[in-house]
Amino acid sequence: MIEVERLLKKFGEKIVLNGISFRVNNGEIYGLLGPNGSGKSTTMKILVGIVQPTSGQVLVDGVDPTRDSIKVKEIVGYVPETPVLYESLTPREFFNFIGSVRGIPKEKLEERVSQFVEAFGIEEYLDQFIGTLSFGTQQKVSLISALLHDPQVLILDEAMNGLDPKSARILRELLLEFKKEGRSIIFSTHILPLAEMICDRIGLIYKGELIVEGTMGELKERAHEENLEDIFLKLTESKNEVYNIVQALKGTL
Amino acid sequence: MIRILYRELHYQIAKRNPLVVNDEKQFKKAIKNAMSLKRGLGVQTFGFIPFGLLMASTFIFTNDRLVLASLMVSLALLPFVFAMYVTAIQASYVLSIGLFKPLEALPIRLGSKYLSGLLFLEVSPALGVILPSVFVIMAKYPLEGILALLWVFIGLFLGHMLGLAIVNFFALRVHQRAGKGHTLKSLVKVVFFLLFIGMFMAMNYLQYYIREHSEEVARIIGKYFIAYPFSVASIFEPSRSAGLLMVYVAIIAPAYYLTLRAVWKKMLEPPVVSEKIFVSRFKAKITNKILALTLKDFRMFVRKPAMLVAFLIPLYMVLPTIVDAFRKGQLSLFNVLVVLFMVGLFSVAGADAVLKVEGNVLELLKTLPIRKKEFMLSKILSMTVVPITIGILIVIFGARYDVDSLLLLPYAFMLPLISASITMLYLFRYTGEDIGIPELSWLHMIFMIIIVGIVFALIASPLVFGLKHLFVSQEIALGILFILFIIAKKH
Numbered sequence: 001m002i003e004v005e006r007l008l009k010k011f012g013e014k015i016v017l018n019g020i021s022f023r024v025n026n027g028e029i030y031g032l033l034g035p036n037g038s039g040k041s042t043t044m045k046i047l048v049g050i051v052q053p054t055s056g057q058v059l060v061d062g063v064d065p066t067r068d069s070i071k072v073k074e075i076v077g078y079v080p081e082t083p084v085l086y087e088s089l090t091p092r093e094f095f096n097f098i099g100s101v102r103g104i105p106k107e108k109l110e111e112r113v114s115q116f117v118e119a120f121g122i123e124e125y126l127d128q129f130i131g132t133l134s135f136g137t138q139q140k141v142s143l144i145s146a147l148l149h150d151p152q153v154l155i156l157d158e159a160m161n162g163l164d165p166k167s168a169r170i171l172r173e174l175l176l177e178f179k180k181e182g183r184s185i186i187f188s189t190h191i192l193p194l195a196e197m198i199c200d201r202i203g204l205i206y207k208g209e210l211i212v213e214g215t216m217g218e219l220k221e222r223a224h225e226e227n228l229e230d231i232f233l234k235l236t237e238s239k240n241e242v243y244n245i246v247q248a249l250k251g252t253l
Numbered sequence: 254m255i256r257i258l259y260r261e262l263h264y265q266i267a268k269r270n271p272l273v274v275n276d277e278k279q280f281k282k283a284i285k286n287a288m289s290l291k292r293g294l295g296v297q298t299f300g301f302i303p304f305g306l307l308m309a310s311t312f313i314f315t316n317d318r319l320v321l322a323s324l325m326v327s328l329a330l331l332p333f334v335f336a337m338y339v340t341a342i343q344a345s346y347v348l349s350i351g352l353f354k355p356l357e358a359l360p361i362r363l364g365s366k367y368l369s370g371l372l373f374l375e376v377s378p379a380l381g382v383i384l385p386s387v388f389v390i391m392a393k394y395p396l397e398g399i400l401a402l403l404w405v406f407i408g409l410f411l412g413h414m415l416g417l418a419i420v421n422f423f424a425l426r427v428h429q430r431a432g433k434g435h436t437l438k439s440l441v442k443v444v445f446f447l448l449f450i451g452m453f454m455a456m457n458y459l460q461y462y463i464r465e466h467s468e469e470v471a472r473i474i475g476k477y478f479i480a481y482p483f484s485v486a487s488i489f490e491p492s493r494s495a496g497l498l499m500v501y502v503a504i505i506a507p508a509y510y511l512t513l514r515a516v517w518k519k520m521l522e523p524p525v526v527s528e529k530i531f532v533s534r535f536k537a538k539i540t541n542k543i544l545a546l547t548l549k550d551f552r553m554f555v556r557k558p559a560m561l562v563a564f565l566i567p568l569y570m571v572l573p574t575i576v577d578a579f580r581k582g583q584l585s586l587f588n589v590l591v592v593l594f595m596v597g598l599f600s601v602a603g604a605d606a607v608l609k610v611e612g613n614v615l616e617l618l619k620t621l622p623i624r625k626k627e628f629m630l631s632k633i634l635s636m637t638v639v640p641i642t643i644g645i646l647i648v649i650f651g652a653r654y655d656v657d658s659l660l661l662l663p664y665a666f667m668l669p670l671i672s673a674s675i676t677m678l679y680l681f682r683y684t685g686e687d688i689g690i691p692e693l694s695w696l697h698m699i700f701m702i703i704i705v706g707i708v709f710a711l712i713a714s715p716l717v718f719g720l721k722h723l724f725v726s727q728e729i730a731l732g733i734l735f736i737l738f739i740i741a742k743k744h
Contacts, residue, residue, distance in 0.1 A: 050619045070686065073620060073621060076620075078620045080616065085614065085617065086612075086614055088556040093552060097545055097549050100539050100545030101621050106539045109539065113537070114535050127531075
């Protein structure tokens with residue numbers, strides 16, 4: 001379970017998160033949506049313990065990342081929005097490195113890497129330098145490395161970026177399976193139909209504030225719109241703006 | 254265009270340096286330098302001028318034309334080698350960060366001219382080494398001085414063109430797999446780098462040799478007068494020199510154009526080195542957390558030769574002693590001892606590389622359950638592996654001449670460990686459990702060398718009373734190491 005209470009984050013004078021609160025229960029997929037720069041990634045980094053909050057409280061499976069970040073890192077699997085990997089290592093070396101640092105038993109590491117490598121179809125890239133791999137393949141390496149230690153909590157920041165349809169489908173099914181097993185998952189994406197499809201609840205962050213939260217049904221009722229894209233545009237006050245921009249562009253084309 | 258590329262290149266260099274990027278103040282300073290082409294080049298040129306003045310002093314006190322011509326030949330090697338080296342190394346870097354990717358989509362016929370222009374700018378600070386000597390010749394013999402200046406530019410251009418040719422043949426290929434061949438190439442690059450560093454020392458020796466054997470050198474120059482750098486000696490025969498210069502321009506200009514065309518073509522579509530792919534099952538190789546971090550560092554060092562070079566600085570310090578030992582056929586116990594202390598002291602230089610190796614991947618490490626203490630210990634290990642190996646080899650080498658050298662073996666282990674522990678304990682003195690890349694500037698480095706030097710002086714103090722007190726000295730070293738270990742454990 002993840003609990004966030006009145007989370008505030010400032011970078012200098014700039015307020016990036018303005019006292020947001022939400023909770024992700026066990027066996028739940030929570031969609032954290034919002035425009036670029038709204039504060040989604042910062043929220044996720046605070047949950048993992050990479051970034052320190054200015055104030056507020058965060059608990060990940062009952063552990064406060066500001067007090068025991070090591071414990072949190074042991075239970076969380078995190079995929080950043082762009083893969084952060086050692087480019088001069090090969091995926092084989094990288095998985096062994098992650099396995100050693102996380103203290104994963106040899107047999108378990110062997111089994112899990114083999115399963116995921118086959119599932120995401122990257123067997124032939126195991127001995128190539130990560131830096132020479134395509135963005136999508138790097139994303140798969142990043143994803144696999146986040147799943148190796150069988151994390152109880154998953155924090156995925158636009159993890160579907162660059163994945164081919166087959167891998168995206170596999171990841172989707174995996175997430176649903178993890179949910180069934182009672183794990184907590186926070187998932188951010190710009191693919192709104194996907195969020196609509198797999199998220200139990202959705203929180204919409206706009207300019208550092210959680211402006212709305214609820215199930216898909218609750219959001220529809222609140223915004224009086226039929227799909228998530230329209231809800232998103234309406235609540236972020238972008239619907240008229242989008243219309244005006246498109247009209248202006250038509251004039252210049 | 255070149256101004257934009259220069260700024261982008263130096264911005265990317267600053268961004269990829271974790272020692273800079275994680276320190277807002279340092280980053281702003283680096284960006285300030287990167288944003289100004291004049292400032293960036295000015296700082297580098299200023300750094301070369303002391304060497305230039307040193308070289309020029311020889312020209313001031315020489316009046317014999319024959320000797321001056323010979324000295325100019327030796328000096329002309331500098332711009333040539335510098336231009337070739339900087340072009341080849343910087344071009345590989347420029348290509349790896351994808352500086353030209355945005356240009357590839359534009360309708361440009363010969364985009365590599367920007368690469369050439371950019372690298373020529375990077376090479377230009379080398380003039381700081383040569384121009385003082387050229388100005389001295391100009392003051393004594395104006396026409397010959399102008400010709401010398403033109404030859405210096407020919408040398409720069411020739412080296413630059415050959416550098417581009419090297420890039421064309423070797424760098425513009427996509428290697429996809431790690432392997433022994435790759436490691437070997439990295440080591441070859443390291444050896445070239447060491448030779449390059451040694452060039453300034455060699456140049457001083459060469460100038461001394463020329464003064465002593467001017468007639469012999471003149472005979473060699475006369476024999477190969479057409480080839481650069483011997484052709485530079487023709488400055489005292491102005492008409493012949495001018496003719497030769499024109500011949501050089503006539504040959505280099507079309508060759509340069511063809512090279513540029515080939516480079517741009519390959520930049521647009523680099524040939525992929527096809528290697529057979531054997532898909533083998535994943536077999537886990539688990540190790541201790543600290544060892545895993547160190548192993549990771551070493552894999553990366555071997556694949557990034559520029560970083561491996563920082564480790565080999567201690568090796569470079571001991572090379573003259575080794576060469577001297579070979580020449581004289583003896584290596585005293587005292588010399589081995591001095592070398593071991595030097596290797597230990599200069600292992601401080603490895604701190605820069607072991608921290609820089611993380612590149613911009615610190616965010617990944619921060620998501621892993623690694624404590625600051627574990628990270629620091631792994632860095633101590635990474636810092637000491639090469640100096641310890643060098644120390645052991647020196648002791649074994651010394652034992653060839655004097656078996657008693659084996660008694661010095663404990664120093665080979667303890668001194669680099671003490672040096673690395675002090676350095677890392679100092680750098681990681683910040684509070685908190687989080688891992689991070691601490692600030693490390695030249696001033697820190699000098700401060701660390703002084704601190705380690707003081708500790709080493711304490712260890713060496715019993716030896717002032719004779720080598721019979723060797724074991725007392727080693728006991729002191731062991732005691733210091735034990736104290737450092739306790740501090741590191743509590744860190």
